[in-house]
Amino acid sequence: MSLLAEVSALDSASSDAAVSEKAAVTESAPVSDSALDTESAKAPLVSLSALTKSFGDVAVLKGIDLEVRPGEVVSIIGRSGSGKSTLLRCINQLEQHDGGAIHVAGKLLDGSEMDAAALAQDVGMVFQSFNLFPHKRVGENVMLAPMLVKGVARDIAEREAREMLAKVGLGEKFDAWPSQLSGGQQQRVAIARALAMHPKVLLCDEITSALDPELVGDVLKVLEQLKREGMTLILVTHEMNFARDVGDRVIFMHQGRVHESGDPATLFANPATEELRQFLGAVL
Numbered sequence: 207m208s209l210l211a212e213v214s215a216l217d218s219a220s221s222d223a224a225v226s227e228k229a230a231v232t233e234s235a236p237v238s239d240s241a242l243d244t245e246s247a248k249a250p251l252v253s254l255s256a257l258t259k260s261f262g263d264v265a266v267l268k269g270i271d272l273e274v275r276p277g278e279v280v281s282i283i284g285r286s287g288s289g290k291s292t293l294l295r296c297i298n299q300l301e302q303h304d305g306g307a308i309h310v311a312g313k314l315l316d317g318s319e320m321d322a323a324a325l326a327q328d329v330g331m332v333f334q335s336f337n338l339f340p341h342k343r344v345g346e347n348v349m350l351a352p353m354l355v356k357g358v359a360r361d362i363a364e365r366e367a368r369e370m371l372a373k374v375g376l377g378e379k380f381d382a383w384p385s386q387l388s389g390g391q392q393q394r395v396a397i398a399r400a401l402a403m404h405p406k407v408l409l410c411d412e413i414t415s416a417l418d419p420e421l422v423g424d425v426l427k428v429l430e431q432l433k434r435e436g437m438t439l440i441l442v443t444h445e446m447n448f449a450r451d452v453g454d455r456v457i458f459m460h461q462g463r464v465h466e467s468g469d470p471a472t473l474f475a476n477p478a479t480e481e482l483r484q485f486l487g488a489v490l
């Protein structure tokens with residue numbers, strides 16, 4: 207994979223989807239700006255309907271319906287192999303879905319190259335393994351995608367990288383090498399790198415799983431801060447306390463389906479199915 211393709215896959219940028227959506231609405235009927243803003247705030251940012259995905263003969267996603275609204279924090283939990291990562295990877299098209307529909311920021315993703323370019327402008331992703339470029343300093347890691355993918359000028363990219371690093375508590379690490387940072391710090395750089403593209407939604411795939419326990423808290427604090435700032439987050443997580451205390455909604459996946467979903471307090475206190483009861487019994 208080329209550096210640019212790699213960066214594009216890892217990061218994201220802003221999009222004109224909302225603008226075109228607004229234009230379409232305005233053409234059909236005169237609507238005030240504030241009414242449009244209210245409408246777009248209510249519209250789902252990510253919408254999946256009857257989503258399916260197989261690897262060979264193995265059906266991994268068996269018809270997923272999910273809507274995530276702007277500012278929502280959705281935690282996806284479930285046993286190993288239930289399809290959680292595949293679901294996230296379909297949303298940012300690292301995996302191509304087989305059936306059903308995915309809309310992000312009002313745009314239907316159909317696997318075309320146009321999609322990939324547009325999607326790279328809306329969706330950021332942070333992975334379990336931080337994937338920083340070891341031969342680039344921390345600041346360069348954060349600046350790279352805005353410059354290569356969006357054509358942002360170096361001085362502006364540097365200013366924004368410094369802002370994003372400060373946001374994740376690493377303002378003083380701009381000139382450090384990734385190898386000089388702890389795992390938790392590297393993961394926070396990976397978050398800063400995704401944020402530098404101003405994504406509309408941030409996907410996080412088990413981003414604390416590779417960390418020593420004492421480093422997990424700082425990464426979760428960054429996520430809590432992003433939630434407070436109104437960022438839309440979809441997280442595959444094994445951090446049940448985070449899912450219960452910080453998330454707005456929990457999705458429990460089982461054998462490729464959304465088996466239960468709901469507000470965290472209810473779902474954790476009163477699981478409706480034996481499968482969720484057993485899962486919680488094993489992880490809590």
Ligand SMILES: Nc1ncnc2c1ncn2[C@@H]1O[C@H](COP(=O)(O)OP(=O)(O)OP(=O)(O)O)[C@@H](O)[C@H]1O
Binds near residue numbers: 261266288290291292
């Ligand atoms: N690229 C692939 N090729 C073949 N099979 C795959 C591929 N990616 C995932 N799978 C299979 O799909 C199933 C679901 O995998 P997935 O990683 O989505 O599960 P998960 O719920 O995220 O699991 P974990 O919690 O262990 O990460 C597993 O059986 C896995 O082996």
